[in-house]
Amino acid sequence: MSANAQALKNHKLDAQAMQGYLKERKIDFMLEGIKVSGERAARVVGNMLSFSNRQGMERTTCKLDEVADDALALASTDYDLTRSYDFKTIQIIRDYQKEMPMVLCVRSDIEQVVLNLVMNAAQAIGSTIRDVAAPRIVVRLRHDDDHALLEVEDNGPGMTALNMHRVFEPFFTTKEPGEGTGLGLSVSYFIVTKNHGGTMSVRSKLGEGTCFSVQLPVGGGVKE
Ligand SMILES: Nc1ncnc2c1ncn2[C@@H]1O[C@H](COP(=O)(O)OP(=O)(O)OP(=O)(O)O)[C@@H](O)[C@H]1O
Ligand SMILES: [Mg+2]
Known part of the structure; x- marks a missing residue:
């Protein structure tokens, strides 16, 4: 049994009902937003680091x-x-x-x-x-x-x-x-x-x- 299925079973949850709930409350949408923002932040930091690394170069x-x-x-x-x-x-x-x-x-x-x-x-x-x-x-x-x-x-x-x-x-x-x-x-x-x-x-x-x-x-x- 997959970890997901096991966790659902442990908490007596139904996979489809769970998905319906996440969709209705737009939680899937919010998670995607968090992911995109995280990637954006990583790019910003990456840009800044590569810039600061170049300071003082020959x-x-x-x-x-x-x-x-x-x-x-x-x-x-x-x-x-x-x-x-x-x-x-x-x-x-x-x-x-x-x-x-x-x-x-x-x-x-x-x-x-x-x-x-x-x-x-x-x-x-x-x-x-x-x-x-x-x-x-x-x-x-x-x-x-x-x-x-x-x-x-x-x-x-x-x-x-x-x-x-x-x-x-x-x-x-x-x-x-x-x-x-x-x-x-x-x-x-x-x-x-x-x-x-x-x-x-x-x-x-x-x-x-x-x-x-x-x-x-x-x-x-x-x-x-
Ligand atoms: N050659 C271009 N033609 C039209 N708009 C441009 C051009 N170059 C830049 N821009 C405008 O200037 C903005 C800022 O460019 P900038 O390179 O600073 O950031 P970016 O390309 O949006 O993101 P990144 O940090 O990935 O470079 C762009 O989003 C775009 O609107
Ligand atoms: Mg650019």
Whole structure:
């Protein structure tokens, strides 16, 4: 006899009546809510821990094209991403200016920033009706004497002006509970502006798409 059946028998309970009671009192619904909230809390804590672990990590001189390529490779194998839709159906355009300068940075942090942006772009595209014009993400790299610029642009649904003003707020999300913690962009903003002396901004048009820009100072005067 299963443990459940034994427990029901011990307490002289009927399985069907028990289920009816749980349903009527919406206890099954509440348990599911607790489970989803627990998973969400675990993701929030996980995000924060992985962020705090990265504090004080070593800075090295990196090429943004290599960092961007690594983030794109990670994105294409990301379980969550490939689960919600097929990342391979999105055209990835690498529009890299030649001879990007070296940037002094915590490589894994900047890779995380690019990954967050690419994941958001892919999720935004995935949230739209699939027969929309060819989905694409452009990863653009540019530089001048003092700065390296990285942009991630998508042709997803875009966002309202109101949302655009809130995207860098911690915990701001439009995703379902359990799907998004609303920390990706706030953590990215912190990494870029506070830890790397850079700037981060967004422009977006409803129905047309979104473009996030990250500007980093060229580090240590090291040029290729
Ligand atoms: N490329 C984009 N297109 C449209 N909306 C976007 C885009 N990127 C971000 N957003 C909006 O900004 C919100 C915040 O993004 P953020 O990455 O901080 O959190 P999230 O993606 O919701 O959750 P997670 O913590 O898993 O990253 C998103 O919920 C979405 O509404
Ligand atoms: Mg995100």
